[in-house]
Amino acid sequence: MSNRKGVIIGIVVFLAVVTFPFLYNRGKAAPAPEVELTEKAKAAKQCVRSTDYMQREHMKILDLWRHTVVRRGERIYVNPQGKEFNMSLSNTCLDCHSNKTEFCDRCHDYASVRPYCWDCHIDNPKESK
Amino acid sequence: MNKRYILSLIAVVVLFLIAYLGVEAVPASKWLFGILIPYVALIVFVAGFIRRLLSWSRSAVPFAIPTTGGQQKSLKWIKPSTIDSPSSKSAVFIRMLLEIVTFRSLFRNTRMKLKEGRVTYQLEIFLWVGALAFHYAFFTVLFRHLRFFTHPTPLPVQLVENLDSFFRMEIMQDFIQIGVPGVYLSGLVLLAAVTYLFLRRIFIGNVKYISLASDYFPLFLIFGIAFTGIMMRYVLKTDVAAAKELTMGLVTFRWSIPGNVSSIFFVHLFFVSVLLAYFPFSKLMHLGGIFFSPTRNMRTDTRAVRHVNPWNYPVNVHTYEEYEDDFRDKMIEAGLPVDKMPEPQEASAEDEEPAAKPEEPEAGAADAATAPEEKE
Numbered sequence: 413m414s415n416r417k418g419v420i421i422g423i424v425v426f427l428a429v430v431t432f433p434f435l436y437n438r439g440k441a442a443p444a445p446e447v448e449l450t451e452k453a454k455a456a457k458q459c460v461r462s463t464d465y466m467q468r469e470h471m472k473i474l475d476l477w478r479h480t481v482v483r484r485g486e487r488i489y490v491n492p493q494g495k496e497f498n499m500s501l502s503n504t505c506l507d508c509h510s511n512k513t514e515f516c517d518r519c520h521d522y523a524s525v526r527p528y529c530w531d532c533h534i535d536n537p538k539e540s541k
Numbered sequence: 542m543n544k545r546y547i548l549s550l551i552a553v554v555v556l557f558l559i560a561y562l563g564v565e566a567v568p569a570s571k572w573l574f575g576i577l578i579p580y581v582a583l584i585v586f587v588a589g590f591i592r593r594l595l596s597w598s599r600s601a602v603p604f605a606i607p608t609t610g611g612q613q614k615s616l617k618w619i620k621p622s623t624i625d626s627p628s629s630k631s632a633v634f635i636r637m638l639l640e641i642v643t644f645r646s647l648f649r650n651t652r653m654k655l656k657e658g659r660v661t662y663q664l665e666i667f668l669w670v671g672a673l674a675f676h677y678a679f680f681t682v683l684f685r686h687l688r689f690f691t692h693p694t695p696l697p698v699q700l701v702e703n704l705d706s707f708f709r710m711e712i713m714q715d716f717i718q719i720g721v722p723g724v725y726l727s728g729l730v731l732l733a734a735v736t737y738l739f740l741r742r743i744f745i746g747n748v749k750y751i752s753l754a755s756d757y758f759p760l761f762l763i764f765g766i767a768f769t770g771i772m773m774r775y776v777l778k779t780d781v782a783a784a785k786e787l788t789m790g791l792v793t794f795r796w797s798i799p800g801n802v803s804s805i806f807f808v809h810l811f812f813v814s815v816l817l818a819y820f821p822f823s824k825l826m827h828l829g830g831i832f833f834s835p836t837r838n839m840r841t842d843t844r845a846v847r848h849v850n851p852w853n854y855p856v857n858v859h860t861y862e863e864y865e866d867d868f869r870d871k872m873i874e875a876g877l878p879v880d881k882m883p884e885p886q887e888a889s890a891e892d893e894e895p896a897a898k899p900e901e902p903e904a905g906a907a908d909a910a911t912a913p914e915e916k917e
Contacts, residue, residue: 419594423591430583430587433687436792437789443797444786471721475711479711
């Protein structure tokens, strides 16, 4: 193959594709965002489960809660410490974490996650927009 | 049992253990698996890939060997097969494009079978389906992963994410809960396709016969990548924001190892690094190789255009005319027939085109291939 022009174009395209993330961000720092806790959340010290667990698995808990409430009609969640919670996104989660933009959205936007929670749960009057 | 795939499987298991145990036992090795190895792998990938392309671009194409899949363009009243036997550059472009995006040559796969005592050739479509599913799923997965390497995530990536997770499925059991985050179809298709491509090599005898460790290893490795990725997303879980902080650190050169990134993430990243570093030296280079395949990128115009072998060198030939000039007198003396009667003149014009007379046996092997065309 002696198609010099074609080979050069190919290599340039290859390099452009591979280095796209480097060029797109161009060294701009993008650390994980800090979430803000409301006074109420700070006062409660611990969420339904530990912070580490909630960071990783909160979506799983929410899904399980929805399933338990909607399918089985049970509303009480007991955490490993024996503390009871009302399984409700609007009344339990968003009660403390009423600051959606500073709490939920920051990480979701950062990780490009678009949960459909708020497709329905727009009724919480405590949410400060 | 076959040591070719057992060895490949063991290799991937060992790679898993290296990363998993390394990160679990020595927390400081997260810098190795999370920062250093990915960079080394990327450099090896890019340099190796380009080196391979350059070496291919320098290699000779001695003969015109385009694969024909139809009637070559010839006389006006014979209908040519434009794409399957492309005679122009644009037709070659279309053929290449369709080959790359739809794998037309795999679609032609047939299987020979004896049916009621007769040999039949049946369409064998599963390799094509499997390969298509595998490559598109892999591409989608790769594209989706840009969300970890760009901030803010570009709109096309978000659109692909939405499209990929449109199918909501939920498993709500006591021991396993899957459903949120939304299940990406591409991941499951990738895992299924790579499994099929592996099983095919095990269960089809003649494919197994030609399968080497270098065929099995990438399949196991890609299986490992897909599997760890799926496990990380749906079952074992990791803090996604922390994971992105690490990957963004890689592309912005502001490195950090957030504490709450789980070990499975490092295994996943290590597998990807190994795949990247292995890529330029493996059969996976068909990614670049397809563009350099003379069977695909040449025009089927062998009847219209002479392909000059770049290995041709000027061959010293001694033509019959020269031979006769040397021995004419002796030939006449011995009563042998001669082409030219001995007029008082010397032959000198023959030296003009030494390589163009193939009658002489000394013409050499390299020239032999082009010889028939030269008679015209």
